[in-house]
Amino acid sequence: MLTQSDIVALEPQINEKTKKLKQERLDLTEKLESITDFSSDDYIQGHKRLSKISQQEEGLLSLGASVSAYLDATKILSGASTDPLLIELAQQEVAQRNPEIQKLYDSHMSETSKFQNVVMEIRAGAGGEEAALFAQEVFRMYQQFGVERGWKVELTDSEVSEQGGFRHADAYIEGDDAYFWLQYESGVHRVQRVPATESSGRIHTSTISVAILPEVEDVDVKLDPRDVEMEAFRSSGPGGQNVNKVSSAVRLRHVPSGIIVSSQTERSQLKNKDAAMRILKSKLYQAQLEAQTKEMGDLRRGQIGTGDRSEKIRTYNFPQSRVTDHRVKKSWFNINEVMNGKIEAVLSDVRNLIAEKGIQEGGDDDE
Numbered sequence: 347m348l349t350q351s352d353i354v355a356l357e358p359q360i361n362e363k364t365k366k367l368k369q370e371r372l373d374l375t376e377k378l379e380s381i382t383d384f385s386s387d388d389y390i391q392g393h394k395r396l397s398k399i400s401q402q403e404e405g406l407l408s409l410g411a412s413v414s415a416y417l418d419a420t421k422i423l424s425g426a427s428t429d430p431l432l433i434e435l436a437q438q439e440v441a442q443r444n445p446e447i448q449k450l451y452d453s454h455m456s457e458t459s460k461f462q463n464v465v466m467e468i469r470a471g472a473g474g475e476e477a478a479l480f481a482q483e484v485f486r487m488y489q490q491f492g493v494e495r496g497w498k499v500e501l502t503d504s505e506v507s508e509q510g511g512f513r514h515a516d517a518y519i520e521g522d523d524a525y526f527w528l529q530y531e532s533g534v535h536r537v538q539r540v541p542a543t544e545s546s547g548r549i550h551t552s553t554i555s556v557a558i559l560p561e562v563e564d565v566d567v568k569l570d571p572r573d574v575e576m577e578a579f580r581s582s583g584p585g586g587q588n589v590n591k592v593s594s595a596v597r598l599r600h601v602p603s604g605i606i607v608s609s610q611t612e613r614s615q616l617k618n619k620d621a622a623m624r625i626l627k628s629k630l631y632q633a634q635l636e637a638q639t640k641e642m643g644d645l646r647r648g649q650i651g652t653g654d655r656s657e658k659i660r661t662y663n664f665p666q667s668r669v670t671d672h673r674v675k676k677s678w679f680n681i682n683e684v685m686n687g688k689i690e691a692v693l694s695d696v697r698n699l700i701a702e703k704g705i706q707e708g709g710d711d712d713e
Contacts, residue, residue: 347702348448353416356447359455360410364403371399398462401522405454412450416443448701453526461525461560465628466517470507471534473552478511480537480662481554483685485515488528490687497521502609502621516607518561518624525560530673530696532558533659540665549665553658559628567631574626575599578615598622605629674699 348356374392381389419439422432468485470477485501492499498520505513519528536553544550578593595610596618607629609621661670662681669684670677674696678684684692 348444348451350420353413353447356413356451356455357410357417360406360413363455364406364410367399367403367406371396371403374399402454405450409447409450409454412443412447415439416447419443445698448698452697452701453523461529461562462520462522463561464519464524464528465559465561465625466519466528467555467557467559468512468515468517469555469557470511470513471553471555473537473550475507475509475511475543476537476541476550477552477554478507478513479509479541480535480552481512481515482510484535484554484556485512485517487685487687487689488519488531489517491527491689492519492521492524492687494687495521495527497524500621501611502618502625503607503611516609516625518621525558527693527697528558529560530558530693530700531556536658536661538661538663538665559625559632561624562627562631567627567634569600569627569630573601574623575601576619579610594618596622598626600626600630603630603633605633671696 374396378389378392378396381392383389416439419436422436423440427433427436466488468481470481473480489499500518500520501515502518503514503516505515507513534553534555536551538549538551540547541550575598577597577599579595579597580593594613594615595608596615597606597608598619599606605626607622607625609618609625612618612621659671659673661668661672662685663670664681667679667681668677669679669681669692671692676695676699678692680688
């Protein structure tokens, strides 16, 4: 959570970042004007970057205006005026600007604001088939939320259980602020309910794990192509049967780290390779950050650190229609809406409370 001294220090930071973005925009515009092949990857990616720069500049402009209004109000409160009405208005201005500045800062100035797209991994844990079914439902929950926000949610790899659940599912989520919204979803999600196959009506507890990794640029991670081994294989469906006659699916292995990723949802081997490479870069970036936090002796430094995947972060209790986040000790009693993708309130509350309290650990309560 930004303090008053943090906000005071923002003005020069905003000016510096705005200056750098302006120069990048001018250089990129000049480069694009020299490209004659409008279908080339350089031209398409260049225009995508221009669009992002424009959004960042607009965000910084709004942040600068909010900071300026906040600072004007604090001057009044520090003794610049003795008018009671003016002081009351200044107090209202500060109260209004504080959350506004925090939100704009998180979107445009924080360490994670440069990340947009997301690689999401969901794994069934304890609970067998019931865990796999819940993994599929949680994937659909995030998918529905993404669709409503205009994101593109692409399933890149999965293993389907006999009843149609996900033993594991990997997805690439492309959209504005996807990482901003989902960054605190990493961890163990627990479900408590009566499975459809349970004849005695006994409540079962199952778990799944979710990992949210930011998509990174080439400048963020060191990856030597010579360190990557590729294997082509046929896509498989439920039960392991092959569903394609050609080997279009791709498995990549990063030799130095031993990290293995795969993509099999595209019909083209080239597209599957591109998708797998995105996942590999994100995993390597995550591994680099985890190594850095260990060296600093602070494994809980933030969501981009370990992701707290070993912690129970949330419980979905169907009999009580309750969703509880154990990190912030808060519950919501609209589980059907949540499972249908109506999770904006949950994500907002969790993000704001974690920012305010610096919470990262899962809860010890057994709700």
